[in-house]
Amino acid sequence: MEYTEKHVLAVKELLYKMADDQLILGHRNSEWTGLGPILEEDIAFSSMAQDKIGQAHALYQILHELGEGEPDTVAFMRNAEQFHSCHLVEIPIGEYDFSLIRHFLFDKAEQIRFELLGNSSFEPLAQVARKFRGEIKYHVMHADSWVKLLGKGNEESHGRMQEALNQAFPMALGIFEEGPYEEALQEAAIFEGEKHLRALWLEAIKPVLQAAHLAIPGDVDDAGAFGGRYGKHTEYLQPLLDEMTEVFRIDPAAEW
Amino acid sequence: MIIQSLDPRVNRSKIDREKEFQPLEQLDQFETYEVFHQKKRGTQHQHVGIVHAPNHELAMMFAKEQYSRRGQCVNLWVVKTSDVYVTDYDDADIFETTPEKKHRDPESYKVMDRIQAYKERQNA
Numbered sequence: 001m002e003y004t005e006k007h008v009l010a011v012k013e014l015l016y017k018m019a020d021d022q023l024i025l026g027h028r029n030s031e032w033t034g035l036g037p038i039l040e041e042d043i044a045f046s047s048m049a050q051d052k053i054g055q056a057h058a059l060y061q062i063l064h065e066l067g068e069g070e071p072d073t074v075a076f077m078r079n080a081e082q083f084h085s086c087h088l089v090e091i092p093i094g095e096y097d098f099s100l101i102r103h104f105l106f107d108k109a110e111q112i113r114f115e116l117l118g119n120s121s122f123e124p125l126a127q128v129a130r131k132f133r134g135e136i137k138y139h140v141m142h143a144d145s146w147v148k149l150l151g152k153g154n155e156e157s158h159g160r161m162q163e164a165l166n167q168a169f170p171m172a173l174g175i176f177e178e179g180p181y182e183e184a185l186q187e188a189a190i191f192e193g194e195k196h197l198r199a200l201w202l203e204a205i206k207p208v209l210q211a212a213h214l215a216i217p218g219d220v221d222d223a224g225a226f227g228g229r230y231g232k233h234t235e236y237l238q239p240l241l242d243e244m245t246e247v248f249r250i251d252p253a254a255e256w
Numbered sequence: 257m258i259i260q261s262l263d264p265r266v267n268r269s270k271i272d273r274e275k276e277f278q279p280l281e282q283l284d285q286f287e288t289y290e291v292f293h294q295k296k297r298g299t300q301h302q303h304v305g306i307v308h309a310p311n312h313e314l315a316m317m318f319a320k321e322q323y324s325r326r327g328q329c330v331n332l333w334v335v336k337t338s339d340v341y342v343t344d345y346d347d348a349d350i351f352e353t354t355p356e357k358k359h360r361d362p363e364s365y366k367v368m369d370r371i372q373a374y375k376e377r378q379n380a
Contacts, residue, residue, distance in 0.1 A: 040318035145313045
């Protein structure tokens with residue numbers, strides 16, 4: 001079907017939130033570079049953080065083709081309230097248990113989102129979704145391996161992972177905050193929508209958590225998880241942006 | 257404006273340098289796994305290095321990032337270093353051979369490998 005103006009807005013909104021999530025989480029995860037628990041994990045985690053920024057770049061590039069600014073400008077010249085990232089990705093890295101659980105919860109959602117988008121009627125996005133399939137599969141394998149190992153490890157590792165899950169799980173629900181164009185996205189077969197994604201995600205994390213002897217917290221207070229898609233952010237986003245863009249802003253016109 | 261950084265790489269500049277740090281005990285580390293990678297289906301796996309890891313699954317994850325990232329790879333093997341049965345360097349004389357038996361050394365294989373690699377480069 002022909003896209004109307006509303007469909008284009010819907011695609012842009014979808015692209016912005018995906019790209020912003022990946023850019024912010026990619027930056028956050030890169031904060032472990034040089035500090036990872038062991039050299040091998042440091043390299044793997046840093047490399048995945050770079051992958052995320054690469055994926056964000058590809059999505060900003062599609063936005064640029066739809067008339068938005070250059071990827072660098074879009075990534076580095078906006079203030080917090082112009083970002084569409086969810087609160088989960090903004091929170092500081094914390095201890096490694098928290099970073100691993102966030103990596104697990106976010107990347108699983110991302111994997112399913114990209115799988116769905118592989119069949120999107122919006123071909124540029126479908127192509128990008130298919131292109132990163134292998135990369136994201138590895139990220140999920142990595143996350144699953146750690147979660148299972150540490151969840152079943154010893155009392156301390158289990159306790160830490162469960163505690164991290166209790167903290168991260170309510171925030172992760174913010175990934176699926178519905179945007180203003182859910183219907184338009186479904187109507188034009190661009191994307192099945194956040195509700196659908198959330199249901200698939202819940203089913204996908206369960207068996208891994210079960211194998212890890214970890215329990216999804218009951219009685220979830222997710223009040224703090226929402227608002228990101230509409231420009232309302234945690235206090236942690238602006239300092240991250242100030243730091244991330246510090247060099248770029250010295251001379252935005254510089255050729256790198 | 258001075259930013260109150262949340263980045264631990266910035267924060268750690270404030271680490272108390274007077275404090276004594278205890279290095280890890282030598283054995284308080286993950287064991288090592290030998291990594292073999294295969295460039296193309298049907299070719300031999302080649303030893304490329306080691307990784308420290310808590311189990312086979314994560315050894316594979318680490319091997320993927322460290323040894324397959326800079327070149328073509330279709331398959332990986334990881335083997336616990338402790339599972340590799342090795343000869344003793346004291347017994348290295350078992351490999352010695354007398355000069356008159358040189359005709360039995362299958363050295364032409366090495367030449368074939370080089371010829372094969374040359375052909376592949378020409379076709380690439």
